[in-house]
Amino acid sequence: MRPVAIIGIGQTIISEQWEKSIREIAGEAIRLTLKDAGRSSADGIFVGNMLSGIINSQNNLAPLVADWAGLKVPAVKVEAACGSGGAALRSGLMAVASGELESALVVGVEKMTDRHPHEVTAALATAADADYEVEMGVTFVGLNALIMRRYMYDYGWKHADFAPFAINAHANALHNPYARLHNRITLEDFEGSEMIATPINLLDASPIGDGAAALFIVPAGSLRGHTRILIAGSASATDTIAIHDRPDPLFLTAAYKSAQEVYHQAGVGPHDIDVFELHDAFTIMSALSLEACGFAERGQGPRLGLDGNITPMGSIPVMTRGGLKARGHPVGATGVYQVVELVQQLRGECGETQVPEARLGMAQNIGGSGATIVTHILKRE
Amino acid sequence: MRPVAIIGIGQTIISEQWEKSIREIAGEAIRLTLKDAGRSSADGIFVGNMLSGIINSQNNLAPLVADWAGLKVPAVKVEAACGSGGAALRSGLMAVASGELESALVVGVEKMTDRHPHEVTAALATAADADYEVEMGVTFVGLNALIMRRYMYDYGWKHADFAPFAINAHANALHNPYARLHNRITLEDFEGSEMIATPINLLDASPIGDGAAALFIVPAGSLRGHTRILIAGSASATDTIAIHDRPDPLFLTAAYKSAQEVYHQAGVGPHDIDVFELHDAFTIMSALSLEACGFAERGQGPRLGLDGNITPMGSIPVMTRGGLKARGHPVGATGVYQVVELVQQLRGECGETQVPEARLGMAQNIGGSGATIVTHILKRE
Numbered sequence: 001m002r003p004v005a006i007i008g009i010g011q012t013i014i015s016e017q018w019e020k021s022i023r024e025i026a027g028e029a030i031r032l033t034l035k036d037a038g039r040s041s042a043d044g045i046f047v048g049n050m051l052s053g054i055i056n057s058q059n060n061l062a063p064l065v066a067d068w069a070g071l072k073v074p075a076v077k078v079e080a081a082c083g084s085g086g087a088a089l090r091s092g093l094m095a096v097a098s099g100e101l102e103s104a105l106v107v108g109v110e111k112m113t114d115r116h117p118h119e120v121t122a123a124l125a126t127a128a129d130a131d132y133e134v135e136m137g138v139t140f141v142g143l144n145a146l147i148m149r150r151y152m153y154d155y156g157w158k159h160a161d162f163a164p165f166a167i168n169a170h171a172n173a174l175h176n177p178y179a180r181l182h183n184r185i186t187l188e189d190f191e192g193s194e195m196i197a198t199p200i201n202l203l204d205a206s207p208i209g210d211g212a213a214a215l216f217i218v219p220a221g222s223l224r225g226h227t228r229i230l231i232a233g234s235a236s237a238t239d240t241i242a243i244h245d246r247p248d249p250l251f252l253t254a255a256y257k258s259a260q261e262v263y264h265q266a267g268v269g270p271h272d273i274d275v276f277e278l279h280d281a282f283t284i285m286s287a288l289s290l291e292a293c294g295f296a297e298r299g300q301g302p303r304l305g306l307d308g309n310i311t312p313m314g315s316i317p318v319m320t321r322g323g324l325k326a327r328g329h330p331v332g333a334t335g336v337y338q339v340v341e342l343v344q345q346l347r348g349e350c351g352e353t354q355v356p357e358a359r360l361g362m363a364q365n366i367g368g369s370g371a372t373i374v375t376h377i378l379k380r381e
Numbered sequence: 382m383r384p385v386a387i388i389g390i391g392q393t394i395i396s397e398q399w400e401k402s403i404r405e406i407a408g409e410a411i412r413l414t415l416k417d418a419g420r421s422s423a424d425g426i427f428v429g430n431m432l433s434g435i436i437n438s439q440n441n442l443a444p445l446v447a448d449w450a451g452l453k454v455p456a457v458k459v460e461a462a463c464g465s466g467g468a469a470l471r472s473g474l475m476a477v478a479s480g481e482l483e484s485a486l487v488v489g490v491e492k493m494t495d496r497h498p499h500e501v502t503a504a505l506a507t508a509a510d511a512d513y514e515v516e517m518g519v520t521f522v523g524l525n526a527l528i529m530r531r532y533m534y535d536y537g538w539k540h541a542d543f544a545p546f547a548i549n550a551h552a553n554a555l556h557n558p559y560a561r562l563h564n565r566i567t568l569e570d571f572e573g574s575e576m577i578a579t580p581i582n583l584l585d586a587s588p589i590g591d592g593a594a595a596l597f598i599v600p601a602g603s604l605r606g607h608t609r610i611l612i613a614g615s616a617s618a619t620d621t622i623a624i625h626d627r628p629d630p631l632f633l634t635a636a637y638k639s640a641q642e643v644y645h646q647a648g649v650g651p652h653d654i655d656v657f658e659l660h661d662a663f664t665i666m667s668a669l670s671l672e673a674c675g676f677a678e679r680g681q682g683p684r685l686g687l688d689g690n691i692t693p694m695g696s697i698p699v700m701t702r703g704g705l706k707a708r709g710h711p712v713g714a715t716g717v718y719q720v721v722e723l724v725q726q727l728r729g730e731c732g733e734t735q736v737p738e739a740r741l742g743m744a745q746n747i748g749g750s751g752a753t754i755v756t757h758i759l760k761r762e
Binding site for chain 1: 382402404431432434435440442448454455457458461462475478479481506509510616622626749752
């Protein structure tokens with residue numbers, strides 16, 4: 001395996017893009033990424049997407065996107081529910097690291113808002129176990145609510161203790177022009193928000209949206225002498241798809257495993273990470289992710305928020321561009337957005353939410369309630 | 382890239398497996414493959430599947446399958462419509478060839494028969510261009526019918542000239558216990574069959590089904606001194622997803638490109654290929670595939686069948702285990718079935734349909750009407 005670097009990034013705003021088709025949204029991210037990389041084509045395209053078959057009646061999405069972008073190169077779609085973006089990056093990475101390709105475009109895209117919210121809720125539930133979870137009538141937010149309720153009971157947290165995750169995300173998104181939501185929220189807003197599935201209310205949950213993000217990767221060896229953004233670690237791990245099959249439903253085993261592996265690959269530990277784009281689909285997932293990756297003790301994730309450590313000036317900044325909560329969560333695209341945002345941090349392009357002297361960033365992308373977890377570490381050198 | 386070998390294969394019967402869930406079908410193929418390989422686990426799992434989201438309400442399929450099989454290893458799903466199986470093999474191959482993994486299970490699975498045929502027809506249409514083909518009301522078989530009609534007009538073939546493709550497939554499937562159909566057909570049957578979309582009738586078309594097939598791959602270097610089944614060539618190519626966007630709708634450009642690349646990788650040409658498992662979703666696709674891969678001149682594919690050259694004793698045996706036509710076409714699994722069958726040929730396990738001294742085999746898996754085409758060459762040495 002040869003080292004791989006990211007030399008181009010691009011993203012669209014996350015919004016209700018009713019006037020654009022899924023191919024147009026993906027094409028826009030590709031156009032911006034090729035421009036940023038200074039390239040006109042790539043040897044292969046890896047598309048991360050979860051729902052094009054169900055929501056857009058479109059499978060075979062990868063050649064569709066390649067065709068639309070005017071790039072008739074090998075293209076494949078990778079699906080791992082909300083972890084599809086991270087999984088697509090990992091597939092592209094292996095193709096370039098193996099020597100099979102000299103460059104690859106990794107594109108995460110999702111177009112979700114054309115359908116009625118009830119249909120989207122049903123589509124999102126396909127991330128869970130159809131036969132043993134969804135069949136019982138639970139939605140995807142319902143599953144996360146079960147986890148959060150148990151977590152609050154076991155560790156004695158109250159709902160307001162999760163507020164800093166959402167408040168920080170919204171505060172950071174104010175400075176991200178691509179973000180879905182641009183409104184500052186307070187503790188009062190958080191506590192007064194509409195209940196969705198007790199104890200998860202509207203401000204615990206991330207909004208879906210239409211959007212695409214892309215990365216251009218090449219062998220790092222071709223860039224000697226320049227500042228480089230290297231993929232210093234890449235790992236994927238799986239857990240049971242159904243929460244009830246896990247010995248401990250409050251611990252993200254796949255997050256732990258994949259984090260341990262990327263730390264090992266990069267030769268670092270949690271204390272070396274300058275910025276962490278985690279998968280805050282719900283506030284509870286922020287806590288669980290921070291704990292599984294070694295930033296907090298078991299059951300103590302919310303403490304990091306309450307103590308002010310998760311802001312861009314804190315000890316472990318998270319959701320620096322708004323996270324899933326406020327940047328938005330176009331599910332199959334999210335994992336690519338996270339890595340694009342890390343590159344922005346490592347390049348020092350984040351303005352008001354720039355993490356000072358960010359050199360080492362981590363992104364963690366979760367598919368389902370923890371069944372697929374893909375973790376990457378990027379390093380500027 | 383290091384060479385990779387296939388050391389285990391497994392498959393289920395293709396039928397209406399109403400009593401089994403998609404995870405059980407995949408699990409059975411995995412169990413058989415692990416047994417055949419003499420292994421108890423693999424470093425990663427690559428699942429090829431097209432329709433689990435739409436038909437089985439199940440995304441995140443890869444960890445589901447890994448979990449059910451008792452293998453908590455990294456797992457990802459690859460989707461390229463009916464080319465998903467070949468694409469999954471290519472992804473697994475890159476992971477092992479790159480040195481990232483020391484072994485991988487590649488599993489193709491599809492469970493399609495629980496739904497009403499109208500729903501399946503709609504689901505299969507997601508392989509085509511949703512906005513510019515399907516929106517006009519054309520089905521997937523309708524698109525192939527347009528190609529076949531034009532081909533017959535341009536090259537002067539009559540419908541009966543395509544019969545040998547179907548007759549050979551059914552004859553071979555009689556000896557394949559895993560095949561969907563076990564009935565011999567005649568020219569009269571072929572010509573008298575029910576019309577589906579003129580000129581494609583029922584016996585031009587392959588049947589869907591429920592089934593799974595799997596492969597176990599490892600670095601070939603670990604097997605020195607033994608007979609080995611090597612993956613001597615692997616390539617993927619894309620074309621426009623919509624047929625009307627192709628300068629010549631009667632030429633499978635992506636088949637040509639991917640075949641040329643695997644010939645180059647393996648250092649061989651079409652005349653060296655002993656057996657060719659092609660993607661005969663419809664008889665017309667057999668002709669186009671044979672032409673694009675260099676076995677026949679443009680417009681002359683049907684001649685190979687009429688001259689008796691495609692049987693197991695012919696100059697270019699195809700569909701030796703029944704092909705999509707009679708072995709069956711569980712869409713996302715088909716590409717893996719093809720490669721499993723090639724391994725059976727190279728091992729000499731095919732009995733009545735064994736190709737004498739088969740040493741070099743090719744498999745070609747097509748996604749959509751030609752948008753994604755994945756071609757592999759296997760070599761026994």
